[in-house]
Amino acid sequence: MSTNYPNVFQSIRIRGVDFKNRIEMAPPSPNRADKDGRVCREFVDWFRPMAKGGAATIHVGNSVIDSSESSDEERQLDMGNDGAILPLSTFVEMCESYGCQASLEINHCGRDTNPSRIGRPAISASSMVTPMENMRAAMEGREPIPTEEMSHEKIKETVDKYAMAAYRCKKAGMKISMIHGGHGNLISQFASRLYNKRTDEYGGSLENRARFCIEVLDAVREKVGENFVIEFRISADEIHPDGMHFEETLQFIDIIKDKIDILHVSAGLHGDFAYFRNWWQNAMMDRMYNVHYAEKIKKRFPDLLVATVGSIMSIKDAEEIIATGKADFVAMCRPLIADPDMPRKYALGQEEDHRPCIRCQYCGMRLTKPRVIGCAVNPYSANIDAYPDGKVPLAEQKKKVAVIGGGPGGIQAAITLRERGHDVTLYEKGNRLGGNVIGAAAPSFKIDMKDYLDYLVLQANKSGATILLNTEATKELLDQENFDAMVVAVGADPFVPKVNGVDKPHVHWAPDADVGLVEVGNKSVIVGGGAIGIETAIGLKEEGKEVEIVEMAPDFNHLAQNSSGTMQDLLEKIDTLKIPVHLNCRLMEVKDDEVICVDTKSQEQISLPADTVLLAAGMVPRHAMVDDLRQSVPATEVYIVGDAVDVATIAEAVNGAFKAAAQI
Template sequence: MNFTNLFSPIRIRGLELRNRIEFPAMGTKMATEDKFVTKQLIDYHVARALGGNGLNFTEVCSVYAPAAPKKFLSIAEDKYIEGLKELSDAVHNAGGKVGIQLWLGGLAVGSDPEAKIMMPSDMKVQGGYVIPGMTIEDIKEATKAFGEAARRAVEAGYDCVEFHAGHNYVPHSFISPAFNHRTDEYGGSLENRSRFLIECIESIRNNIPNDMPLFMRIDAHDDYLENGLTIEEIIEFCKMSKKAGVDVLDISRGNFSTAAIKYEVPPVDLPRGFNVENAARIKRETGMVTVAVGRINDPAQAEEIISNGKADMVVIGRGQLADPEFCNKAKSGEVESIVRCVGCNQGCYDGFVSTEVPYITCLRNPALGREEEYKLIKTDQAKTILIAGGGVAGLEAAITLKQRGHNPILCEASDSLGGQFVLAGAAPRKEEMKEAAISMGEQAKAAGVEIRLSTPVTPELIRETQAKEVVIAIGAEPMKLNVPGAELPQVTNSHEVLAGKVQVEGEVVIIGGGLVGLEVAELVVHRSGKVTVVEMLDQVGKDLGDLRKIVVMESLHQAGVNTVTNARCVKIKENSVVIEKDSRIEEISCDFVVVAIGARSRKFDDIKDYCEKNSIPYYVIGDALRARRALNSTAEAAAIARDI
């Protein structure tokens, strides 16, 4: 397919971009503790510039020193200019263009107890503490800080700057009546609530050259906020911002004070391009250059947005996390080779908010954040390597080994590739996961990997292939429920239901309220009379990432699925499930029981024993090692495939 419009250049003031694709500001945790640029962050951006991206934006960059949190970039003092210039120079040398996102974080800087939290109005928080609203002096200091930061961005060689006025940060909190309760000239009417933002825009504009574009990230409207902003108010504000000097509108959605945070890093559960029509309306009614944002992860989708005039540019963020060569591949017509983002959020969002993960990563791209370290090095000792298991872990290992020059033979016991990732794609709203797993199999074939289906790995096969090393990625199987009645005919497991091998109807009880149990509940509730989920822990969905959990729990609530926590199944009868809850025995009537209590690694003692007896190195990865998230599986596969 020809993506002529997507890859046509665009000129904004004195800046010409080679295409209409923006790699947006996304939190990485790659800055130093004291807020400086790192080589890791430079490599991350350079990879996307080399990959053909049109315009890179740094992640949020603090403009005001007292409110600058640790581990986030800062441009609040001159000492940061040198490092930021190294980043801009590197992107330019890679053929790209780069901008800085100017940021005053508000509540978001609370991750650092030393950072000053700034809000337009007094705000009560947990423990009865009140965050005081900004004084007029605070407002003037912040306004000046935006201008000084813009000056530094120019000195550091950036092509443009972006004023972040969305996502619950200080500027958004001023313009939104949900947060701004001031009664002075900075509160009340839309004009007054906009005053701080307009003053910041003017301060920025006065400190950058006339031919440098000023972008602004803005929410299309407020979600889940009482008395929040409407799109009509946003349109009026954007017209004001245009007069003040804004050139480009980057139309986002979401806030981190409510469930609307799901729109900031939208999981697979949200429709692709869910915010595009808002961008189209704002473009139409303001006449401004507009960037569409929100689950745009396919070049054909992006081309349609540009060609139909819905936006002038598109953000492809996580699509380029998953594949830094996204743009080059799309432009050259190699669409089938693109490694697609599946909106799982496991590495990019869950990794970002986790205190245990040093920086973001990606299920589809374990090299994210390790671009230099993980460059593929061709082997000078090609080996035949047998891979047991054709799920995502086995496929990741096989593709990487083949790219390095080895001879991987991938054996899958079933008649198809993709493993549990294909099964996961059977759950509501997760079709893209199934498509990605199937595509991964096709990419392995295209790479020349030898694939043998319906072929379990045995000692005889290892001997026959003369494999020098073995990778065991045979995954896990559903755990069985060990209670009286578990073998009754109306009892099945989650895998059987998701695979469509067993149809359940009537009243259904699901034993296990983790991710898989909840997805089964969503799948069957529309054809069942009543669905009850029984969970031993104090809440369901504990293994779900934060943003996916929001959507899944909303869906369960709307569908009327009943959840029972702090309860365990003690017996199954012909027409009921017996549970123990709060030291009391209860019965739940049902026609079917679905067991979803987790998975246990499949046994491979015969392979292990043969390899050890014959001194053949072997590696156990993914769920075969221990049942966990798919993110762990691909990470382990990538590491092993680079070490062999």
């Protein structure tokens, strides 16, 4: 059968191991192992859709060689003893049933181990107090605990642990494993001058700093034999000014290249948040972010098989990378979580049904709570225990269901209800579907959100639901239809501060400016410095307009800490564009050509010229509307979802709507 993607779907054999295509699942840590760090049924079920969906290889992230001394996540796999082998074999055999190679990312996090988890100091190439440990100590109200420098005896013991972890993978039936040598984990703690301050044969020159890695790779090969593929993960550049940079990494690759089969090229560091973003890119960052490193490595070492990773969002992108010789394999994680079936859809010519990742970082942020991994746009991900096949069952009784609101929650509800066989009518008072995603997708730099909006609208129209645009649902209208159940996804209204002049005709909701629903003058003041306000400000400034932001908070720390990089990038763009931001600033009055604010610290009054005022100070759930509409069906058959419950994110809207629709 012909395909539009002949290169990415081309098979390859390495050491006699067959890889059916060039698509890898980059290693996620799903928090799905059991309490002893073993594979369990829910672990296998979570990965099943990716194996079924067509990936050639699935790598499981951060699988530690000994959890008694390397532990930095909840429920991560522990390969520290033979008890891991039998449970792991169930994962391997599941993958095999779909022609997929199962693999573990074998790791020791070294300095980033939490001392509170293991009851003693973390070990590393050298003794140090890490940024992450300083943060943990502050949160726990204790003194930071320095790492312990590894003795020669400890080094030998740890090398053997890497080898035994790989051997246990082979005993479980695996034919490939990934050794983690990047992101500031233990191997790179030896390799990088940033962490390695030793003066013995493991420190100093690059050859010495590479010694630990060489010993690990040699020990692994000796243990697993020749018919086993070793993939090695590396940070092409640690980005940190004092870290390992690309030119030195090329020298390091030259030292180890004959000891590995595939070089997996990433970038950045795990334990230093400022450099976290380079391996876990947010929606503000370029797609295919690290591919240029892989391309340069491939040119320098043409005989080395190279895998690339980092915001490669589709099989179309992957095809271009492979076809142009930039890499031999393409690894994706979040895009396959968002749509495990993506490879199959592209292979079968169903590209338009590919559910796009929006790089919102919801998946990883859940792990820190802690929660099992989930996805903002794929509600099956966090609910795979209830729906192990990634499908909702048909309803026992077909019902007539109203969905009120055409945003992401309402659309997800309609799609899921139709999959269950219900008769669905979706009411949307506006003239198009998408809800708040329309405004979120409007800025030119929001390409991920634009793709998601297109997907939502297409899938809604393909769902078979009756969609009524320009139709406001009222209690009287709903009563006439005699619905059996209802999903209320009416969203929220903009928060409007109670100040004089806020009702003037040049005062608007900021996203309405983004989508061109309102006329914006040449001098705008945006009230509210959250993501919505900043995105609007950036868009207006890039159009050549003057814009200023007023924000009541003293700084942006509360926003930056919860955005996993996105807010930092937005703030950097604000600085680059030189958009004035007035912190500690409260709006007091809107006049025809200016706004009056007060500095909440000095109480000084501030006047800012403005021919347009754009509100972005938050939203308020439409509780009154909800309470009116919910009377039209029996009380037990009403489900309130999304911002209508509590203003949150796309993730809460989609996942809440899915769970509601799955119960009707």
